[in-house]
Amino acid sequence: MSKVALVTGGSRGIGAAISKALKDAGYTVAANYAGNDEAAKAFTDETGIKTYKWSVADYDACAAGIKQVEEELGPIAVLVNNAGITRDAPFHKMTPQQWKEVIDTNLSGIFNMTHPLWPGLRDRKFGRIINISSINGQKGQFAQANYSAAKAGDLGFTKALAQEGARNNITVNAICPGYIATEMVMAVPEKVRESIIAQIPVGRLGEPEEIARCVVFLASDDAGFVTGATISANGGQYFA
Numbered sequence: 026m027s028k029v030a031l032v033t034g035g036s037r038g039i040g041a042a043i044s045k046a047l048k049d050a051g052y053t054v055a056a057n058y059a060g061n062d063e064a065a066k067a068f069t070d071e072t073g074i075k076t077y078k079w080s081v082a083d084y085d086a087c088a089a090g091i092k093q094v095e096e097e098l099g100p101i102a103v104l105v106n107n108a109g110i111t112r113d114a115p116f117h118k119m120t121p122q123q124w125k126e127v128i129d130t131n132l133s134g135i136f137n138m139t140h141p142l143w144p145g146l147r148d149r150k151f152g153r154i155i156n157i158s159s160i161n162g163q164k165g166q167f168a169q170a171n172y173s174a175a176k177a178g179d180l181g182f183t184k185a186l187a188q189e190g191a192r193n194n195i196t197v198n199a200i201c202p203g204y205i206a207t208e209m210v211m212a213v214p215e216k217v218r219e220s221i222i223a224q225i226p227v228g229r230l231g232e233p234e235e236i237a238r239c240v241v242f243l244a245s246d247d248a249g250f251v252t253g254a255t256i257s258a259n260g261g262q263y264f265a
């Protein structure tokens with residue numbers, strides 16, 4: 026029987042590429058999303074991958090969502106914590122609400138998803154947790170004190186939990202994408218995009234599929250000796 030993989034924010038952008046790549050690699054995939062029903066429906070129509078709506082910022086909703094996925098598809102072996110948002114503002118203009126929304130989703134979200142799943146992974150003595158952090162969690166970014174703090178927190182979480190999971194064959198790793206050609210990045214004015222590309226030594230944006238391929242490797246049995254690691258996939262823009 027194929028292993029079950031759950032991808033948060035798995036219906037759009039990088040998450041959609043991850044969901045598709047895991048399906049192509051033979052997993053039964055569940056894609057979670059927050060509220061964009063139209064995009065989720067189009068994604069399911071295109072791929073046949075089931076989508077599930079709840080917010081990763083809500084612990085009880087995560088526990089209930091995981092239960093539903095496991096009842097419908099079987100025990101989850103691979104969790105990709107990909108859901109994320111930005112609420113950018115220079116610090117003197119950043120509101121407590123902007124801070125809270127980003128921390129609740131990008132940092133607490135990975136606790137809320139991983140914690141209810143953890144006992145099952147320990148019992149089954151197998152698991153793969155893959156956290157999608159960001160280059161901006163490694164280097165910091167102007168107008169992203171909230172986002173950079175959350176994404177740096179994801180890396181600390183990854184390293185701590187890797188130590189706890191190891192004896193039960195549960196690996197916990199992170200990927201830090203650089204600038205990827207998703208709707209969000211393609212929506213910025215061309216001039217700004219060009220200035221971003223000028224900072225990337227390979228001379229282009231990354232493709233969502235390039236992050237997805239890193240996920241497929243970390244999820245595989247071949248990656249059993251890789252844990253607590255951070256893979257930087259950023260075209261050489263920053264060496265952590």
Ligand SMILES: NC(=O)c1ccc[n+]([C@@H]2O[C@H](COP(=O)([O-])OP(=O)(O)OC[C@H]3O[C@@H](n4cnc5c(N)ncnc54)[C@H](OP(=O)(O)O)[C@@H]3O)[C@@H](O)[C@H]2O)c1
Pocket residue numbers: 033034035036037038039040057058059060061062064079080081082107108109110130157158159160201202203204205206207208209210
């Ligand atoms: N794009 C980049 O260049 C880049 C670079 C570095 C890191 N990242 C990270 O990569 C991840 C994916 O980014 P992306 O650019 O692909 O984002 P995106 O295109 O904006 O898609 C975000 C996905 O996350 C879901 N989501 C947002 N808040 C959620 C919540 N509270 N609960 C459940 N799902 C939620 C969205 O659901 P709906 O469709 O319902 O809104 C959507 O499926 C994020 O963690 C981001 O920080 C991105």
